[in-house]
Amino acid sequence: MSRRGMDRDDEDDEEYEEQVEDFDEEEAEEEEERGGGGGGGKKRRRPSFIDDDAEEVDEDEEEDEEDYDDDDYDGGGKGSSRKRQYRKVSASNFFDEEAAVDSDEEEEEEEVEDGFIVGPDVQDEDDNRGRPRHRQPPHQEDHEDLEEMARRIQERYGKQRLAEYDEETTDVEQQALLPSVRDPKLWMVKCAIGRERETAVCLMQKYIDKGSELQIRSAIALDHLKNYIYVEADKEAHVREACKGLRNIFGQKITLVPIREMTDVLSVESKAIDLARDTWVRMKIGTYKGDLAKVVDVDNVRQRVRVKLIPRIDLQALANKLEGREVVKKKAFVPPPRFMNVEEARELHIRVEHRRDATGGERFDTIGGMMFKDGFLYKSVSIKSLYSQNIKPTFDELEKFRKPGETGDVASLSTLFANRKKGHFMKGDAVIVIKGDLKNLKGWVEKVDEDNVHIRPEMKDLPKTLAVNEKELCKYFEPGNHVKVVSGAQEGATGMVVKVEQHVLILISDTTKEHIRAFADDVVESSEVTTGVTKIGDYELRDLVLLDNSSFGVIIRVESEAFQVLKGVTDRPEVVLVKLREIKCKLEKKINVQDKFRNTVSSKDVVRILEGPCKGNQGSVEHIYRGVLFVFDRHHLEHAGFMCVKAQSCVVVGGSRSNSDRNGDVHSRFPGLRTPPRIPQSPHRFSRGGPPSAGGRHNRGGRGHDGLTGATVKVRQGSYKGYRGRVIEVKGSFVRVELESQMKVVTVDRNHISDNVAVTPQRETSSRYGMGSETPMHPSRTPLHPYMTPMRDAGATPIHDGMRTPMRDRAWNPYAPMSPPRDNWEDGNPGSWGASPQYQPGSPPSRPYEAPTPGAGWASTPGGNYSEAGTPRDSSAYANAPSPYLPSTPGQPMTPNSASYLPGTPGGQPMTPGTGGLDIMSPVLGGDNEGPWFMPDILVNVHRAGEESVGVIKEVLPDGSYRVALGSNGNGETISALSNEVEAVVPRKSDKIKIMGGGTLRGSTGKLIGVDGTDGIVKVDDTLDVKILDLVILAKLAQP
Amino acid sequence: MFFHIVLERNMQLHPRYFGRNLRDNLVSKLMKDVEGTCSGRHGFVVAVTGIENIGKGIIRDGTGFVTFPVKYQCVVFRPFKGEILEAVVTMVNKMGFFAEAGPVQIFVSNHLIPDDMEFQTGDMPNYTTSDGSVKIQKDSEVRLKIIGTRVDATEIFCIGTIKDDFLGVINDPATV
Known part of the structure; x- marks a missing residue:
């Protein structure tokens, strides 16, 4: 810059004469070619140069300088022409000197400015500092000048005005006002950033000083346009002349504004927003970046506002700082917003002054230059450092601001709408006027103009339509309206309005039946019913997800950026808010578990909850994971209808057909005949200690085989058919089974085994029977009983009461201590053979006891079963129980339960392992399972x-x-x-x-x-x- | 509000019902099909009161089913906005209470319960006035005004208010 200045001086000396010669000619010519724009500069000027060579040389010399110039130059020609003009204008020595001095100063200042550029706040202060220097003089000058100027302005524009504004303006006349080719043009001049206003004021000052010498018409600085000012002048040369010597203007860069765009330059004021008191704004920068603030005072002249913020002050750090201790600056750390507690500050020995504000007369607590009141921080900031457009405070934020007992923040709520987005009203919307004379007038939107909304008022006597400013309107809803939230945190939700509190609506969500608060502005009337957002990323409402910390839960609500998850904790409902990234994955496995009565529970089954906080509820199983069920009940209002319970505290109700099929229960074709819970049948098995979760063979699909290991199974096909044993290991599709009867380990196909796994001891409690009988499903087992009952009981209790479970309970319990051995010999899980035909062939072990004819060759399998009694696995129960069935004790029909076995038991069945019986029996039994049980006429x-x-x-x-x-x-x-x-x-x-x-x-x-x-x-x-x-x-x- | 109106429905009848009792079968099937259903336009069909006309049946190819257009009279119940209803409270929670008027479920938000009534938690959640003279709990009977309805395919859901003159508890089982 300074170098350029020097060059210019030298060059000026050289070319001075030439330029003076050229001056008049050039100007005259330019006037002729007015409107040609800057591009024609060289052509235009060429004839005026007497010495082309000199010009040539000159240009060479200036090459350096050109490199400095901005890229804006269209070509060398134009650039040089500009410089030429500049030089010509700078002919005056006085100006030159001033310019030189100024430019030094400017350089310094520019550096300073660069350092502050980040903070408009500071920059602004800088402005303020600079301004008075340039502004003050004109005010202090004698009034003659001003009067003179006024006169001149009058001269210049007066006529036009009179002519134009005398009559009423029509559209056509308005058109005529638009700039044409004959009007002065608008030039865009580059200036120092942040000095736009200053520059414009300087130009004004200069005009005042130099009067008509300056041939520009006006200078404009726009707030929103940085780095440029506009100068109105007929010719570029005039602009250059005017700008010459202004330290903020880099004279090289002057661009013509096309006529068409001229109006736009000056019609931007609509963008400028007026900040009023109580407006909500957000901070753009600094510690409070993004924070909501409330405007408490506006200084339009200084472009500053005072805002009320929730302080983010680290008191400890502040104390340290004030005491002059070293403060370690942690850059990333932004203290959380907290209300200032003066007492606390005092405790930290921070000096708190209580003083009256000079301007407002209000009292503030002052700490280190910061002002606090009611815990809020009052801060003076530049308007530029605020966002004021389209601020949407959340309810939480507003709630905080409402803190110290302010009742109803209505006024500030209404200001929410001052700066809202355009195009927000639609034809047909019900609206209410919230400001002005027509306040509380209701109506319907008929037409929306730019700013005005034409409404059809509700009142009859009023004109058909009224034009109301958009800002004075608010959407209007009545309780009972069905609406949809179209923006904001609750976006997408639908519900019915239950209450209207000014601009806040309270809705009852359709899905959750919960209250939702929304701004009237964010809501439209709609008959649609949705849940709102139901999906973020891969996760959807009601998905079962694995969380970060390996806990899991079901998504019960999707919020704007997070999910509400009901965790898989059964003792109490636990809801957590998780972010998308905190979710590890979706769990989609189809798992079956067993309920309290060892029924298989799978997804979509209806269960009744018998224990825990949700006791008594009933719903369909949505998800199963780790033995925990997520039950959904539409009528359950909490947690979106989800309940989390242990599988063990539920009982399946009814059950779906597919479920029954899985159990292999042919009776499932009759819904009423669902798989019977096999409560009474298996009390004896606990000694085996099979894990309760080890469900039936069919339940295992896809879950891994761990559950099978250790389980007692029965081989139902292949050479070991009928044998029972304990699973040692699962190897792919084979299992290794330790046969109970033979004390050896064999490998069997997985599909060839059926497991009749033990039940856990707690199942044995008799109370459970009572519970069982309460459940609707319970009766459904009766039809099955015919299968079993007679086998065991019928002999003893020919009147079929025994079939009823409670009876059985009674019937069984006394025997329980004794009976284990017998039960073990029988199919350990009689239910399973009752239920699944394929078990039948294997199950006849029970028959021998019933068989009237001991020699009938029934005991083929029992043979094995008897010996089984000797296996150590079969628990102490065997040893303790004086089993009447052991061959050695054939003559003990007097055991309590022997009644049913009487005929057959002592017989030599064990010794007669003939297989005939099986064959005879099985077709009959198989048939049993095929048809409906009862028939007409019975x-x-x-x-x-x-x-x-x-x-x-x-x-x-x-x-x-x-x-x-x-x-x-x-x-x-x-x-x-x-x-x-x-x-x-x-x-x-x-x-x-x-x-x-x-x-x-x-x-x-x-x-x-x-x-x-x-x-x-x-x-x-x-x-x-x-x-x-x-x-x-x-x-x-x-x-x- | 209850209405006695005539509706029409196409009934499909299985061939096995053809015979002397066809008409009876048709009517009983109609009752089974229609009573208790809900339509947005007419509300809940409470009862079929009579048959206006049974049109000619058309045999469906392939299935043998026959379709009869049946015009029948029925009583329907449809809640309207602004209607005053008497309902039985079925559930009370902190957000308000649910009440039922026949098949219609009505929710009364706590915003629509008079301000002097406050929610009391406990074994029997209820809304009680400060002096305890009025109590809304499960099984209370209330008179309420419907302020909004939402009609689904299978149910009508209403929002009601008791924040108005002459609305509120009309019969409290606790005091009886």
Whole structure:
């Protein structure tokens, strides 16, 4: 810069004469070619130069200088032309000197300025410091000058004005006001950043000083445009002349503003926002960057405002600083916003002064130059360091500002709308006027102009439409409106308005039935029903997710940037707010677990919660993980309807068909006949200690095989069919099983085993039976009982009461201590063979006890089972129990439970491992499982609502229930009964019977000619064959 | 509000019901199908009161089902905005209470409960006036005004208020 200045001086000396010569000519010519723009400079000027060579040389000399110039030059020609003009203008020595001095000064100042450029705040102060120097003189000068100027201005513009404003302006006339080619042009001049105003004022000063010498018309500095000012002049040369010597102007750069854009230069004021008191703003920079602040005072002249902030002050650091101690600057650390507590400050020996503010007269606590009141920090900042457009404070922020007992922040809320986005009202919106004479007038938007909204008022006598400023309007809702939130934190949610508090609406969310607060501005009326945002990234509402710390939970709400997750903790509902990145992954495994009664629970099953805080609730299982169920109940209002419970504290209700199928329960084709919980059957198994979670064979899919290891299984296919053993190891699709009977380890195909795993001891508590009987599913097991009951009990309790669970409970418990061995010998999990036909072949072990004819060759498998008793695995129970079934103790029919075994037990079954029995039996049994159990025309007992009656089944309905005609002859009223409410009347000797199972025999009638234990000897009517059939599949035929 | 209106429905009947009792079957099936349902336009169908007309049946190819256009009279219940209803409180929580008027569920937000009533937590959550004279808890009967309705395919959900003259508890089981 300074070098350039020097050069210029030298050059000026050289070229001075030439330029003086040129001056007049050039100007004249330029006037002729007015409007040609700067580009034509060289051409224009060329004829005026007498000595082309000199010019050439001159240009060479200036090459250095050109390098300095800004890139704006279109070409060398233009650049040189400009310089030429500049030089010409700078002819005056006086100015030159001044310029030289100034430029030094400027350099210094520029450096200073550079250092402060980051902070407009400081820069502004700098401005203030600089301004008076330049501003003051004109004020102090004698008034003559001003009057003179006024006169001149009058001269210059007066006529026009008179002519133009006399009449009413029409659109056409307005058009005429637009600049044309004949009007002075607007030039954009580059100046020092931050010195725009100053420069413009300097130009004004200069004009005042030099009067008409300066041929520019006006100078404009715009607040929003940095680095440039506009100068209105007819010619570029005039601009250059005017700018010559101004230290803030880098004269090289002058650009013409195209005529079309001239109006835009001066029509930007709409962007300028007026900050009023109580407006909400946000800080742009510094410690408080992004913080919400409230304007308390505006100084439009100094472009400063005083704002109220929540202080972010580290008192300790402040104390240290004030005491002159070394303060370690931690850059990254920004103290959290906290209200200033003066007492606390005093404790840290920070001097707190209590003084009255000079301007406002309010009292402030002053600490180290910072002013506090009511805990808030009052800070004076430059307008430029604030964001004031479209500020959307959150409710939390507003809440904080409301802190010291301010009632209703209505005024400031209304100012929220002052700077809101455009295009926010739509035709048809219901609105209310919030300011001015028409305050509280309601209406509907008819048309939206730029700033004005035309509304159709609600009142009849008012004009049809009224134009109201957008800022005076607010959307209006009434309680009961169904709305959707379209922006803000709750974006996307829908709900019904329950309360309108000025500009804040309270909604009841459609999905969560919770209250939502939203600004009226963010809401539109809508009939749509949505949950709001339901997805961020890969995670969606209701997904089961693994969290960072390996806990897990289900997403119950999606907020703008975070999820609410109900954690998988069962003792109490625990909700955490997690960010997207805190979620490790989604858990989508399909896992089955077992409920309290060892029913398989899988997703979508309906369960009832029996224990814990959610006790009594019922809902469908949404997710299962680590034995924890997430149950969803639409009517549960908390946590979006989700409850988190242990699988063990639930019981499956009804159950879906697929679920039953998984259990291999053929009866599932009748919804009423869902898998029976096998409560009573397995109390003895605890000694095995099988893990409760080790579910049935079918439950394991995809879950890894760990659960199987150690479980007791039965081989149901292959050469070891019928053997039982403990799983030692799982190897891919094979398992190694330690056979109980043979004390050896064999490898069996996974698919060839069925596991009948032990139950945990706690299952044994008798209370559980009570619970079981409460559950709706409980009755559903009854139909199954016929399978088992007679096998065990029927002999003893021919009246079928024993089938009912509570009875069983009683029936069993006394035996329990004794019976384990027996149960073990039988299928450990009789339910499973009751349920799954494929178990049948393996299950006949139980039969031997029932078999009327010991020599019938039943005991093939039992053989194995008996020896099994010797295996150490079979717990002490074996040893303790004087098992009547051991071959060595054949003559002990007097054991309490022996009744059912009486006929067969002591017999030599163990010794006769013939397999025939199995073969005979299995088809019959297999058949049993295929059809509906009961058939028309059989006599049944109906248990209903505590009463018991006899009836005749008339019809089997497809849904598994029955139409039963009451009365032993079926002549009473006809009712429909669920399958679990009926049970067949057990036939007695010489009764007419109907065979309800047994494959080909099914449906046949016959006569019971004898009962042997649990088997009946039947003479089939059609064939007159005599068959031995399980009593269970026989039902007494109703007498017509 | 209850209305007695005539509605029309196309009934599909399984061939096995054809016979002397076809009409009866049709009517009973209609009742089974229609009663208790909800439509946005008409509200809940409370009961079918009569059959206006049964049109000619059209046999569906392939299935053998027959479609009959049936016009029937029925009583429907549809809540309206501004309607005053009497309802039984089913649940009380801190956000308000739910009440039921027949099949319609109504939520009364705590903003729409008079300000002098405050929520009391406990075994039996309730809203009670400061002097304890009025108490809203489960099974209380309240008279309320519906201020908004939302109609889904299967239910109508309403927002109600008791913050108005002559609204509030009309019968409290606790005091009886």
